[in-house]
Amino acid sequence: MKLTLKEIAKVVHAKNDWSVLTDREIPKIEFDSRLIEPGDLFLPLKGVRDGHDFIPTAFENGAFATFSEKKVEQTHLLVDDCLKAFQELAKYYLEKTNVEVIAVTGSNGKTTTKDMIAAVLSEKYSTYKTQGNHNNEIGLPYTVLHMPDNTQKLVLEMGMDHPGDIDFLSNLAQPDLAIITLIGEAHLEFMGNRRNIAKGKMGIQAGLGVENELIAPADPIINEFIYNQQKITRFGADEDIFVTNLVEHRNYLSFNTNFLNVTITIPVPGKYNATNAMLAAYVGFKMGLSEKEIKQGLEHVELTRNRTEWKKAANGADILADVYNANPTAMRLILETFQAIEKNEGGRKLVVLADMLELGNQSAELHAKMIESLNFEILDKVYLYGPMMKSLYQVANGNPNVSYFTDLENLSATIKKDLQPNDQILFKGSNGMKLFNVIEDLEKNI
Numbered sequence: 001m002k003l004t005l006k007e008i009a010k011v012v013h014a015k016n017d018w019s020v021l022t023d024r025e026i027p028k029i030e031f032d033s034r035l036i037e038p039g040d041l042f043l044p045l046k047g048v049r050d051g052h053d054f055i056p057t058a059f060e061n062g063a064f065a066t067f068s069e070k071k072v073e074q075t076h077l078l079v080d081d082c083l084k085a086f087q088e089l090a091k092y093y094l095e096k097t098n099v100e101v102i103a104v105t106g107s108n109g110k111t112t113t114k115d116m117i118a119a120v121l122s123e124k125y126s127t128y129k130t131q132g133n134h135n136n137e138i139g140l141p142y143t144v145l146h147m148p149d150n151t152q153k154l155v156l157e158m159g160m161d162h163p164g165d166i167d168f169l170s171n172l173a174q175p176d177l178a179i180i181t182l183i184g185e186a187h188l189e190f191m192g193n194r195r196n197i198a199k200g201k202m203g204i205q206a207g208l209g210v211e212n213e214l215i216a217p218a219d220p221i222i223n224e225f226i227y228n229q230q231k232i233t234r235f236g237a238d239e240d241i242f243v244t245n246l247v248e249h250r251n252y253l254s255f256n257t258n259f260l261n262v263t264i265t266i267p268v269p270g271k272y273n274a275t276n277a278m279l280a281a282y283v284g285f286k287m288g289l290s291e292k293e294i295k296q297g298l299e300h301v302e303l304t305r306n307r308t309e310w311k312k313a314a315n316g317a318d319i320l321a322d323v324y325n326a327n328p329t330a331m332r333l334i335l336e337t338f339q340a341i342e343k344n345e346g347g348r349k350l351v352v353l354a355d356m357l358e359l360g361n362q363s364a365e366l367h368a369k370m371i372e373s374l375n376f377e378i379l380d381k382v383y384l385y386g387p388m389m390k391s392l393y394q395v396a397n398g399n400p401n402v403s404y405f406t407d408l409e410n411l412s413a414t415i416k417k418d419l420q421p422n423d424q425i426l427f428k429g430s431n432g433m434k435l436f437n438v439i440e441d442l443e444k445n446i
Protein backbone atom coordinates (compact mmCIF):
# COMPACT_ATOMS: atom_id res chain seq x y z
CA MET A 1 0.00 0.00 0.00
CA LYS A 2 1.63 3.23 -1.09
CA LEU A 3 0.20 5.49 1.63
CA THR A 4 1.94 7.28 4.47
CA LEU A 5 0.50 7.73 7.95
CA LYS A 6 0.03 11.47 7.40
CA GLU A 7 -1.71 10.98 4.09
CA ILE A 8 -4.05 8.49 5.77
CA ALA A 9 -4.65 10.92 8.66
CA LYS A 10 -5.62 13.61 6.20
CA VAL A 11 -7.98 11.41 4.20
CA VAL A 12 -9.85 10.17 7.27
CA HIS A 13 -9.91 13.66 8.88
CA ALA A 14 -8.18 12.48 12.04
CA LYS A 15 -9.22 14.75 14.89
CA ASN A 16 -6.01 14.71 16.90
CA ASP A 17 -2.89 16.70 15.99
CA TRP A 18 -1.34 14.23 13.57
CA SER A 19 1.15 16.78 12.23
CA VAL A 20 3.35 15.98 15.24
CA LEU A 21 3.42 12.25 14.45
CA THR A 22 6.41 10.66 12.77
CA ASP A 23 5.55 9.99 9.16
CA ARG A 24 6.15 6.68 7.50
CA GLU A 25 4.82 4.58 4.65
CA ILE A 26 2.35 2.03 6.02
CA PRO A 27 2.80 -1.50 4.62
CA LYS A 28 -0.76 -2.57 5.40
CA ILE A 29 -3.78 -2.25 7.66
CA GLU A 30 -5.10 -5.16 9.74
CA PHE A 31 -8.14 -5.44 11.98
CA ASP A 32 -7.00 -8.75 13.46
CA SER A 33 -4.22 -7.87 15.92
CA ARG A 34 -2.66 -11.32 15.33
CA LEU A 35 -2.03 -10.45 11.68
CA ILE A 36 -0.19 -7.23 12.51
CA GLU A 37 3.40 -7.19 11.27
CA PRO A 38 6.04 -4.57 12.07
CA GLY A 39 5.08 -1.15 10.68
CA ASP A 40 1.38 -1.93 10.13
CA LEU A 41 -1.58 0.23 11.05
CA PHE A 42 -4.16 -1.40 13.35
CA LEU A 43 -7.89 -1.00 12.82
CA PRO A 44 -10.00 -1.70 15.93
CA LEU A 45 -13.47 -2.80 14.86
CA LYS A 46 -16.43 -3.58 17.04
CA GLY A 47 -17.37 -7.25 16.79
CA VAL A 48 -18.23 -9.64 19.55
CA ARG A 49 -15.51 -7.77 21.44
CA ASP A 50 -14.36 -4.19 21.02
CA GLY A 51 -11.24 -4.09 18.86
CA HIS A 52 -9.87 -1.29 21.03
CA ASP A 53 -9.13 -3.98 23.65
CA PHE A 54 -6.55 -5.41 21.27
CA ILE A 55 -4.56 -2.22 20.68
CA PRO A 56 -1.83 -3.34 23.14
CA THR A 57 -1.50 -6.71 21.35
CA ALA A 58 -1.26 -4.96 18.00
CA PHE A 59 1.62 -2.84 19.32
CA GLU A 60 3.32 -5.89 20.85
CA ASN A 61 3.28 -7.33 17.32
CA GLY A 62 4.95 -4.22 15.95
CA ALA A 63 2.10 -1.90 14.91
CA PHE A 64 3.39 1.57 14.02
CA ALA A 65 0.05 3.23 14.77
CA THR A 66 -3.61 2.51 15.28
CA PHE A 67 -6.94 4.04 14.41
CA SER A 68 -8.91 4.78 17.55
CA GLU A 69 -12.28 6.20 18.55
CA LYS A 70 -10.86 7.35 21.89
CA LYS A 71 -7.60 8.83 23.12
CA VAL A 72 -5.03 6.12 23.79
CA GLU A 73 -1.38 6.32 24.81
CA GLN A 74 -0.11 4.67 21.61
CA THR A 75 0.41 6.54 18.31
CA HIS A 76 -3.07 6.87 16.92
CA LEU A 77 -5.40 8.56 14.46
CA LEU A 78 -8.48 9.70 16.35
CA VAL A 79 -11.68 9.19 14.36
CA ASP A 80 -15.42 9.02 15.14
CA ASP A 81 -15.90 5.67 13.48
CA CYS A 82 -13.02 3.34 12.63
CA LEU A 83 -14.96 1.34 10.04
CA LYS A 84 -16.08 4.49 8.22
CA ALA A 85 -12.51 5.78 8.20
CA PHE A 86 -11.36 2.47 6.69
CA GLN A 87 -14.04 2.66 4.00
CA GLU A 88 -13.22 6.29 3.15
CA LEU A 89 -9.59 5.37 2.84
CA ALA A 90 -10.37 2.49 0.47
CA LYS A 91 -12.45 4.81 -1.69
CA TYR A 92 -9.63 7.35 -1.79
CA TYR A 93 -7.10 4.63 -2.63
CA LEU A 94 -9.15 3.42 -5.58
CA GLU A 95 -9.38 6.96 -6.94
CA LYS A 96 -5.68 7.53 -6.41
CA THR A 97 -4.51 4.30 -8.05
CA ASN A 98 -7.07 4.56 -10.82
CA VAL A 99 -7.29 0.79 -11.08
CA GLU A 100 -10.10 -0.61 -13.20
CA VAL A 101 -12.82 -2.18 -11.05
CA ILE A 102 -15.11 -5.05 -12.04
CA ALA A 103 -17.93 -5.61 -9.54
CA VAL A 104 -19.80 -8.90 -9.18
CA THR A 105 -23.03 -9.36 -7.27
CA GLY A 106 -25.98 -11.76 -7.49
CA SER A 107 -27.77 -14.32 -5.35
CA ASN A 108 -25.49 -17.20 -6.36
CA GLY A 109 -22.31 -17.61 -8.30
CA LYS A 110 -20.56 -14.42 -7.15
CA THR A 111 -17.40 -16.06 -5.84
CA THR A 112 -17.23 -18.48 -8.75
CA THR A 113 -17.76 -15.78 -11.37
CA LYS A 114 -15.31 -13.47 -9.61
CA ASP A 115 -12.66 -16.23 -9.64
CA MET A 116 -13.35 -16.99 -13.31
CA ILE A 117 -13.14 -13.32 -14.33
CA ALA A 118 -9.84 -12.97 -12.49
CA ALA A 119 -8.54 -16.16 -14.13
CA VAL A 120 -9.35 -14.73 -17.57
CA LEU A 121 -8.03 -11.20 -16.97
CA SER A 122 -4.81 -12.56 -15.41
CA GLU A 123 -3.85 -13.86 -18.85
CA LYS A 124 -3.19 -10.28 -19.89
CA TYR A 125 -3.27 -7.93 -16.89
CA SER A 126 -2.03 -7.83 -13.30
CA THR A 127 -5.26 -8.78 -11.66
CA TYR A 128 -6.27 -8.90 -8.02
CA LYS A 129 -9.57 -10.17 -6.62
CA THR A 130 -11.57 -10.47 -3.42
CA GLN A 131 -9.81 -13.14 -1.41
CA GLY A 132 -12.15 -15.96 -0.48
CA ASN A 133 -15.61 -14.63 0.19
CA HIS A 134 -14.76 -11.27 1.85
CA ASN A 135 -17.57 -9.46 0.11
CA ASN A 136 -19.07 -7.13 2.74
CA GLU A 137 -18.54 -3.62 4.11
CA ILE A 138 -15.33 -4.76 5.82
CA GLY A 139 -14.05 -7.34 3.33
CA LEU A 140 -14.39 -5.09 0.30
CA PRO A 141 -12.30 -2.17 1.64
CA TYR A 142 -9.87 -4.75 3.04
CA THR A 143 -9.46 -6.22 -0.46
CA VAL A 144 -8.96 -2.77 -1.97
CA LEU A 145 -6.30 -1.79 0.56
CA HIS A 146 -4.48 -5.10 0.16
CA MET A 147 -4.15 -5.11 -3.62
CA PRO A 148 -0.56 -5.29 -4.87
CA ASP A 149 0.91 -1.97 -6.08
CA ASN A 150 1.03 -3.00 -9.74
CA THR A 151 -2.65 -4.07 -9.93
CA GLN A 152 -4.37 -3.12 -13.20
CA LYS A 153 -7.73 -4.87 -12.79
CA LEU A 154 -9.51 -5.44 -9.52
CA VAL A 155 -12.40 -7.92 -9.36
CA LEU A 156 -14.62 -7.28 -6.35
CA GLU A 157 -17.36 -9.52 -5.01
CA MET A 158 -20.26 -7.64 -3.43
CA GLY A 159 -22.57 -9.45 -1.02
CA MET A 160 -25.93 -8.38 0.27
CA ASP A 161 -27.63 -9.15 3.56
CA HIS A 162 -29.87 -6.12 3.75
CA PRO A 163 -31.40 -3.54 1.40
CA GLY A 164 -28.91 -0.84 0.48
CA ASP A 165 -25.78 -2.94 1.03
CA ILE A 166 -24.95 -3.11 -2.67
CA ASP A 167 -25.60 0.62 -3.26
CA PHE A 168 -23.11 1.31 -0.49
CA LEU A 169 -20.42 -1.02 -1.83
CA SER A 170 -20.91 0.23 -5.37
CA ASN A 171 -20.59 3.85 -4.28
CA LEU A 172 -17.38 2.94 -2.51
CA ALA A 173 -15.85 0.96 -5.38
CA GLN A 174 -17.14 3.03 -8.34
CA PRO A 175 -17.03 0.06 -10.74
CA ASP A 176 -16.09 0.39 -14.39
CA LEU A 177 -18.05 -2.74 -15.25
CA ALA A 178 -20.65 -4.55 -13.17
CA ILE A 179 -22.21 -8.00 -13.28
CA ILE A 180 -25.32 -9.43 -11.66
CA THR A 181 -25.17 -13.22 -11.85
CA LEU A 182 -28.68 -14.08 -10.71
CA ILE A 183 -31.73 -12.79 -8.92
CA GLY A 184 -32.53 -15.78 -6.75
CA GLU A 185 -34.07 -16.42 -3.41
CA ALA A 186 -31.02 -16.15 -1.14
CA HIS A 187 -31.55 -14.09 2.02
CA LEU A 188 -35.33 -14.01 1.58
CA GLU A 189 -35.50 -13.90 5.36
CA PHE A 190 -34.16 -10.34 5.44
CA MET A 191 -35.24 -9.19 2.00
CA GLY A 192 -38.88 -10.32 2.01
CA ASN A 193 -39.43 -11.10 -1.66
CA ARG A 194 -37.65 -11.45 -5.00
CA ARG A 195 -38.62 -7.95 -6.06
CA ASN A 196 -36.76 -6.52 -3.08
CA ILE A 197 -33.82 -8.76 -3.91
CA ALA A 198 -33.83 -7.46 -7.49
CA LYS A 199 -33.97 -3.89 -6.23
CA GLY A 200 -31.13 -4.56 -3.82
CA LYS A 201 -28.88 -6.10 -6.47
CA MET A 202 -29.65 -3.33 -8.95
CA GLY A 203 -28.13 -1.00 -6.37
CA ILE A 204 -24.90 -1.96 -8.12
CA GLN A 205 -25.70 0.84 -10.55
CA ALA A 206 -25.26 3.41 -7.74
CA GLY A 207 -21.53 3.85 -8.28
CA LEU A 208 -21.37 2.68 -11.88
CA GLY A 209 -20.52 5.53 -14.22
CA VAL A 210 -23.26 6.48 -16.70
CA GLU A 211 -21.15 5.25 -19.62
CA ASN A 212 -20.28 1.98 -17.95
CA GLU A 213 -21.77 -1.36 -18.77
CA LEU A 214 -23.98 -3.50 -16.57
CA ILE A 215 -24.29 -7.19 -17.40
CA ALA A 216 -27.51 -8.61 -16.00
CA PRO A 217 -29.77 -11.64 -16.40
CA ALA A 218 -32.67 -11.57 -18.84
CA ASP A 219 -34.99 -11.94 -15.82
CA PRO A 220 -37.67 -9.22 -16.24
CA ILE A 221 -37.88 -8.68 -12.49
CA ILE A 222 -35.00 -6.19 -12.69
CA ASN A 223 -36.56 -4.06 -15.42
CA GLU A 224 -38.27 -1.54 -13.19
CA PHE A 225 -34.99 -0.83 -11.40
CA ILE A 226 -32.88 0.01 -14.45
CA TYR A 227 -31.47 3.55 -14.45
CA ASN A 228 -31.91 4.42 -18.10
CA GLN A 229 -28.54 6.05 -18.66
CA GLN A 230 -26.73 2.75 -18.19
CA LYS A 231 -25.70 0.41 -20.99
CA ILE A 232 -27.17 -2.97 -20.13
CA THR A 233 -26.13 -6.27 -21.66
CA ARG A 234 -28.64 -9.00 -20.87
CA PHE A 235 -27.76 -12.70 -20.80
CA GLY A 236 -29.96 -15.76 -21.30
CA ALA A 237 -31.36 -17.72 -24.24
CA ASP A 238 -31.68 -15.48 -27.32
CA GLU A 239 -30.57 -12.37 -25.41
CA ASP A 240 -27.44 -10.26 -26.02
CA ILE A 241 -25.07 -12.94 -24.80
CA PHE A 242 -25.61 -16.65 -24.13
CA VAL A 243 -24.14 -20.13 -23.90
CA THR A 244 -24.53 -22.51 -26.84
CA ASN A 245 -23.68 -26.22 -27.34
CA LEU A 246 -23.30 -26.94 -23.65
CA VAL A 247 -21.95 -30.44 -23.10
CA GLU A 248 -21.82 -31.67 -19.51
CA HIS A 249 -19.20 -34.23 -18.57
CA ARG A 250 -18.67 -35.74 -15.17
CA ASN A 251 -15.73 -33.51 -14.28
CA TYR A 252 -15.87 -30.73 -16.80
CA LEU A 253 -18.05 -28.75 -19.16
CA SER A 254 -17.56 -27.50 -22.66
CA PHE A 255 -19.58 -24.87 -24.45
CA ASN A 256 -19.58 -22.13 -27.04
CA THR A 257 -20.92 -18.61 -26.82
CA ASN A 258 -22.65 -16.34 -29.30
CA PHE A 259 -19.75 -13.85 -29.20
CA LEU A 260 -16.61 -16.03 -29.47
CA ASN A 261 -15.52 -18.52 -32.10
CA VAL A 262 -13.70 -20.85 -29.73
CA THR A 263 -15.03 -23.73 -27.65
CA ILE A 264 -14.47 -23.14 -23.95
CA THR A 265 -13.71 -25.96 -21.53
CA ILE A 266 -13.80 -25.51 -17.77
CA PRO A 267 -12.57 -28.06 -15.22
CA VAL A 268 -15.74 -27.97 -13.09
CA PRO A 269 -19.16 -29.64 -13.36
CA GLY A 270 -22.56 -27.98 -12.79
CA LYS A 271 -24.44 -26.34 -15.65
CA TYR A 272 -24.65 -22.99 -13.84
CA ASN A 273 -20.87 -22.85 -14.07
CA ALA A 274 -21.21 -22.54 -17.85
CA THR A 275 -23.14 -19.31 -17.27
CA ASN A 276 -20.56 -18.08 -14.78
CA ALA A 277 -17.75 -18.88 -17.24
CA MET A 278 -19.63 -17.27 -20.14
CA LEU A 279 -19.86 -14.06 -18.10
CA ALA A 280 -16.12 -14.22 -17.41
CA ALA A 281 -15.43 -14.80 -21.10
CA TYR A 282 -17.53 -11.76 -21.97
CA VAL A 283 -15.63 -9.57 -19.51
CA GLY A 284 -12.37 -10.77 -21.10
CA PHE A 285 -13.79 -10.06 -24.55
CA LYS A 286 -14.80 -6.52 -23.55
CA MET A 287 -11.40 -5.88 -22.00
CA GLY A 288 -9.54 -6.74 -25.17
CA LEU A 289 -8.28 -10.25 -24.53
CA SER A 290 -7.84 -12.60 -27.48
CA GLU A 291 -10.02 -15.68 -27.81
CA LYS A 292 -6.97 -17.79 -27.05
CA GLU A 293 -6.29 -15.90 -23.83
CA ILE A 294 -9.91 -16.23 -22.72
CA LYS A 295 -9.93 -19.95 -23.46
CA GLN A 296 -6.64 -20.51 -21.62
CA GLY A 297 -7.68 -18.51 -18.59
CA LEU A 298 -10.84 -20.53 -18.15
CA GLU A 299 -9.15 -23.88 -18.78
CA HIS A 300 -6.93 -23.28 -15.78
CA VAL A 301 -9.40 -21.62 -13.44
CA GLU A 302 -8.94 -22.48 -9.80
CA LEU A 303 -11.97 -21.77 -7.71
CA THR A 304 -11.69 -20.36 -4.18
CA ARG A 305 -13.16 -23.51 -2.80
CA ASN A 306 -14.65 -25.93 -5.21
CA ARG A 307 -18.30 -25.68 -4.36
CA THR A 308 -19.39 -28.54 -6.60
CA GLU A 309 -16.99 -31.41 -6.30
CA TRP A 310 -16.78 -35.13 -7.07
CA LYS A 311 -15.41 -37.27 -4.28
CA LYS A 312 -15.05 -41.02 -3.68
CA ALA A 313 -16.59 -42.97 -0.84
CA ALA A 314 -14.24 -45.50 0.74
CA ASN A 315 -16.20 -48.32 -0.96
CA GLY A 316 -15.76 -46.73 -4.40
CA ALA A 317 -19.16 -45.01 -4.76
CA ASP A 318 -19.12 -41.58 -6.44
CA ILE A 319 -20.15 -38.59 -4.33
CA LEU A 320 -21.19 -35.28 -5.87
CA ALA A 321 -20.78 -32.82 -3.01
CA ASP A 322 -22.39 -29.37 -3.20
CA VAL A 323 -22.93 -28.49 0.42
CA TYR A 324 -21.48 -25.01 0.79
CA ASN A 325 -24.78 -23.20 0.50
CA ALA A 326 -28.21 -23.90 -0.83
CA ASN A 327 -31.28 -22.14 -2.11
CA PRO A 328 -34.03 -23.27 -4.46
CA THR A 329 -32.35 -22.14 -7.71
CA ALA A 330 -29.05 -23.80 -6.91
CA MET A 331 -30.78 -26.98 -5.68
CA ARG A 332 -32.87 -27.24 -8.82
CA LEU A 333 -29.83 -26.76 -11.08
CA ILE A 334 -27.62 -29.28 -9.32
CA LEU A 335 -30.48 -31.82 -9.45
CA GLU A 336 -30.77 -31.23 -13.21
CA THR A 337 -27.02 -31.73 -13.62
CA PHE A 338 -26.94 -34.85 -11.45
CA GLN A 339 -29.99 -36.43 -13.07
CA ALA A 340 -28.52 -35.86 -16.54
CA ILE A 341 -25.32 -37.78 -15.79
CA GLU A 342 -25.20 -41.40 -16.94
CA LYS A 343 -25.46 -44.06 -14.26
CA ASN A 344 -22.39 -46.19 -13.54
CA GLU A 345 -22.76 -49.73 -14.83
CA GLY A 346 -24.98 -51.63 -12.42
CA GLY A 347 -25.14 -48.59 -10.16
CA ARG A 348 -27.96 -46.48 -8.80
CA LYS A 349 -28.54 -42.81 -8.25
CA LEU A 350 -29.17 -41.53 -4.74
CA VAL A 351 -29.87 -38.00 -3.57
CA VAL A 352 -29.48 -36.47 -0.12
CA LEU A 353 -31.18 -33.11 0.36
CA ALA A 354 -30.94 -31.07 3.56
CA ASP A 355 -32.63 -27.83 4.56
CA MET A 356 -32.05 -24.59 2.67
CA LEU A 357 -31.63 -22.00 5.41
CA GLU A 358 -32.64 -18.33 5.60
CA LEU A 359 -35.65 -18.58 3.31
CA GLY A 360 -37.98 -16.75 5.69
CA ASN A 361 -41.71 -17.37 5.78
CA GLN A 362 -41.88 -18.92 2.29
CA SER A 363 -39.46 -21.61 3.35
CA ALA A 364 -41.89 -24.53 3.70
CA GLU A 365 -43.48 -23.77 0.34
CA LEU A 366 -40.10 -23.44 -1.42
CA HIS A 367 -38.93 -26.74 0.05
CA ALA A 368 -42.13 -28.51 -1.00
CA LYS A 369 -41.80 -27.11 -4.53
CA MET A 370 -38.54 -29.03 -4.94
CA ILE A 371 -40.74 -32.06 -5.70
CA GLU A 372 -40.97 -30.73 -9.27
CA SER A 373 -37.21 -31.12 -9.68
CA LEU A 374 -37.05 -34.74 -8.53
CA ASN A 375 -37.28 -37.25 -11.36
CA PHE A 376 -38.20 -40.57 -9.78
CA GLU A 377 -37.65 -42.43 -13.03
CA ILE A 378 -33.98 -41.64 -12.61
CA LEU A 379 -33.51 -41.42 -8.87
CA ASP A 380 -33.48 -44.66 -6.94
CA LYS A 381 -33.53 -43.17 -3.47
CA VAL A 382 -34.03 -39.75 -1.95
CA TYR A 383 -33.01 -39.00 1.64
CA LEU A 384 -34.39 -35.82 3.17
CA TYR A 385 -32.93 -34.26 6.29
CA GLY A 386 -33.90 -31.33 8.50
CA PRO A 387 -37.08 -29.65 9.82
CA MET A 388 -37.90 -27.79 6.58
CA MET A 389 -37.42 -30.86 4.40
CA LYS A 390 -40.43 -32.32 6.17
CA SER A 391 -42.65 -30.30 3.83
CA LEU A 392 -40.97 -31.90 0.82
CA TYR A 393 -41.34 -35.31 2.45
CA GLN A 394 -45.07 -34.67 2.91
CA VAL A 395 -45.67 -33.83 -0.77
CA ALA A 396 -43.70 -36.96 -1.78
CA ASN A 397 -46.88 -38.64 -0.62
CA GLY A 398 -45.57 -41.87 0.82
CA ASN A 399 -43.28 -42.66 -2.12
CA PRO A 400 -41.34 -45.68 -0.75
CA ASN A 401 -38.06 -44.40 -2.25
CA VAL A 402 -38.17 -41.23 -0.20
CA SER A 403 -37.11 -41.31 3.43
CA TYR A 404 -36.97 -38.58 6.04
CA PHE A 405 -34.49 -37.96 8.87
CA THR A 406 -34.37 -35.57 11.78
CA ASP A 407 -31.02 -36.79 13.03
CA LEU A 408 -27.69 -36.55 11.22
CA GLU A 409 -26.31 -39.74 12.74
CA ASN A 410 -29.31 -41.77 11.65
CA LEU A 411 -29.00 -40.33 8.17
CA SER A 412 -25.32 -41.22 8.05
CA ALA A 413 -25.88 -44.76 9.34
CA THR A 414 -28.68 -45.41 6.82
CA ILE A 415 -26.63 -44.17 3.87
CA LYS A 416 -23.70 -46.33 4.96
CA LYS A 417 -25.97 -49.35 4.95
CA ASP A 418 -27.49 -48.55 1.54
CA LEU A 419 -24.61 -47.23 -0.54
CA GLN A 420 -23.16 -49.70 -3.05
CA PRO A 421 -19.76 -49.34 -4.79
CA ASN A 422 -21.27 -48.55 -8.20
CA ASP A 423 -23.71 -45.94 -6.92
CA GLN A 424 -23.60 -42.20 -7.45
CA ILE A 425 -24.85 -40.02 -4.62
CA LEU A 426 -25.56 -36.29 -4.60
CA PHE A 427 -25.42 -34.21 -1.42
CA LYS A 428 -27.02 -30.78 -1.40
CA GLY A 429 -27.98 -28.52 1.50
CA SER A 430 -26.99 -25.39 3.39
CA ASN A 431 -23.62 -25.36 5.06
CA GLY A 432 -25.30 -25.09 8.46
CA MET A 433 -26.89 -28.53 7.98
CA LYS A 434 -23.41 -30.11 8.19
CA LEU A 435 -23.78 -32.66 5.38
CA PHE A 436 -20.01 -32.37 4.95
CA ASN A 437 -19.68 -34.50 8.12
CA VAL A 438 -21.60 -37.32 6.46
CA ILE A 439 -19.47 -37.00 3.32
CA GLU A 440 -16.22 -37.05 5.28
CA ASP A 441 -17.38 -40.14 7.08
CA LEU A 442 -18.22 -41.90 3.79
CA GLU A 443 -14.80 -40.98 2.40
CA LYS A 444 -13.10 -42.66 5.36
CA ASN A 445 -15.12 -45.63 6.44
CA ILE A 446 -17.88 -47.52 4.74
Ligand code: ATP
Pocket residue numbers: 106107108109110111112113133135159181182272273275276307308322324325329330331333334
Ligand atom coordinates in the same frame (compact mmCIF):
# COMPACT_ATOMS: atom_id res chain seq x y z
P1 ATP B 1 -22.18 -16.40 -1.16
O1 ATP B 1 -23.45 -15.62 -1.07
O2 ATP B 1 -22.08 -17.46 -0.09
O3 ATP B 1 -20.96 -15.55 -1.25
P2 ATP B 1 -21.81 -16.87 -3.98
O4 ATP B 1 -22.82 -16.03 -4.64
O5 ATP B 1 -20.43 -16.34 -3.91
O6 ATP B 1 -22.30 -17.29 -2.53
P3 ATP B 1 -20.66 -19.28 -5.10
O7 ATP B 1 -19.84 -19.51 -3.88
O8 ATP B 1 -19.96 -18.91 -6.34
O9 ATP B 1 -21.83 -18.25 -4.79
O10 ATP B 1 -21.53 -20.58 -5.39
C1 ATP B 1 -22.29 -21.20 -4.35
C2 ATP B 1 -23.25 -22.22 -4.90
O11 ATP B 1 -24.24 -21.56 -5.69
C3 ATP B 1 -22.63 -23.23 -5.86
O12 ATP B 1 -22.10 -24.33 -5.20
C4 ATP B 1 -23.79 -23.61 -6.73
O13 ATP B 1 -24.56 -24.59 -6.07
C5 ATP B 1 -24.61 -22.35 -6.81
N1 ATP B 1 -24.38 -21.53 -8.04
C6 ATP B 1 -23.20 -21.10 -8.52
N2 ATP B 1 -23.36 -20.34 -9.63
C7 ATP B 1 -24.68 -20.27 -9.86
C8 ATP B 1 -25.50 -19.62 -10.85
N3 ATP B 1 -24.95 -18.89 -11.84
N4 ATP B 1 -26.83 -19.78 -10.78
C9 ATP B 1 -27.38 -20.51 -9.78
N5 ATP B 1 -26.69 -21.15 -8.83
C10 ATP B 1 -25.35 -21.05 -8.84
Ligand code: MG
Pocket residue numbers: 110111112133135157
Ligand atom coordinates in the same frame (compact mmCIF):
# COMPACT_ATOMS: atom_id res chain seq x y z
MG1 MG C 1 -19.34 -15.70 -2.33
